[in-house]
Amino acid sequence: MAPWGYEKDNGPAHWHKDCPIANGKNQSPIDLINGEVKYDSGLKPLTAKYVPFSDAKFLNNGHSVQFQPSAGNGSELTGGPLAVKYNFEQFHFHWGNNDTEGSEHRVDGKMYPAELHFVHWNSTNPSFKDAVGSGGPNGLAVLGFFLKVGAENAALKPITDLIPKVKDAGTSVTVPSNFDMQAILPATLTDYYTYDGSLTTPPLAECVKWIVFKQPLEVSAAQMEAFRSVINRDGKPMGGNYRPPCPLHDRAVKTSFK
Numbered sequence: 001m002a003p004w005g006y007e008k009d010n011g012p013a014h015w016h017k018d019c020p021i022a023n024g025k026n027q028s029p030i031d032l033i034n035g036e037v038k039y040d041s042g043l044k045p046l047t048a049k050y051v052p053f054s055d056a057k058f059l060n061n062g063h064s065v066q067f068q069p070s071a072g073n074g075s076e077l078t079g080g081p082l083a084v085k086y087n088f089e090q091f092h093f094h095w096g097n098n099d100t101e102g103s104e105h106r107v108d109g110k111m112y113p114a115e116l117h118f119v120h121w122n123s124t125n126p127s128f129k130d131a132v133g134s135g136g137p138n139g140l141a142v143l144g145f146f147l148k149v150g151a152e153n154a155a156l157k158p159i160t161d162l163i164p165k166v167k168d169a170g171t172s173v174t175v176p177s178n179f180d181m182q183a184i185l186p187a188t189l190t191d192y193y194t195y196d197g198s199l200t201t202p203p204l205a206e207c208v209k210w211i212v213f214k215q216p217l218e219v220s221a222a223q224m225e226a227f228r229s230v231i232n233r234d235g236k237p238m239g240g241n242y243r244p245p246c247p248l249h250d251r252a253v254k255t256s257f258k
């Protein structure tokens with residue numbers, strides 16, 4: 001099979017051939033149905049402590065655009081549903097070719113124009129790759145933020161301004177060391193959905209504690225358009241790089257809010 005992608009001939013419906021876990025019982029994304037979630041008063045706010053990276057790249061890997069430090073620097077995530085500290089690994093985006101589609105998770109069937117994922121790995125593992133392969137839903141913790149079109153996002157501007165430099169698959173650019181990743185996050189990481197799931201791209205490993213925030217972030221129409229100028233390995237617009245929702249099976253989605 002051609003390397004996986006989101007086109008007709010290599011998209012999500014084909015992934016099970018190389019990754020049979022695609023039809024597993026803990027797959028992501030899902031449709032977050034408010035009538036079926038359960039409030040858990042034990043869910044505390046999350047704490048993300050992000051230290052500026054001196055050596056990070058912003059890259060186009062053919063299926064997303066991704067902020068990738070060269071090494072860890074103590075940036076970490078704790079709290080919420082997490083029992084231990086998780087190290088920051090990377091963040092990346094999923095988006096659509098118009099404002100009616102693009103996010104991976106949905107809320108009562110509604111899609112947002114894009115979704116931002118902050119990927120972290122369980123620090124009890126020696127490395128990110130070990131955490132992916134560690135088995136069970138505590139290997140990674142991914143924060144999901146919906147993006148909607150509105151005011152310009154000043155915190156994301158240093159990143160969206162770099163998008164034209166990584167238009168082509170396989171290209172990358174150095175991110176200025178004064179980029180403040182912490183500024184992207186809302187002041188308090190309180191209202192979220194959380195459930196046990198998987199990577200949303202092959203190898204689709206079922207190793208993720210998902211934490212999806214109820215409150216979308218805003219980006220300007222111009223910032224949204226920047227994403228839509230990115231192209232994939234086939235020279236086609238990358239927009240549409242989202243997996244459709246997967247069956248919940250017998251999983252519970254908990255919320256930190258009533």
Ligand SMILES: C[C@H](CNC(=O)c1ccc(S(N)(=O)=O)cc1)Cn1ccc2ccccc21
Pocket residue numbers: 117119128129132133142198199200201202203
């Ligand atoms: C997974 C890793 C490549 N994929 C990811 O890192 C990743 C991270 C987050 C998401 S999302 N959209 O769910 O937030 C999706 C993919 C490579 N890799 C590491 C071990 C490993 C083993 C076999 C094959 C590839 C392997």
Ligand SMILES: [Zn+2]
Pocket residue numbers: 092093094117200
């Ligand atoms: Zn993702």
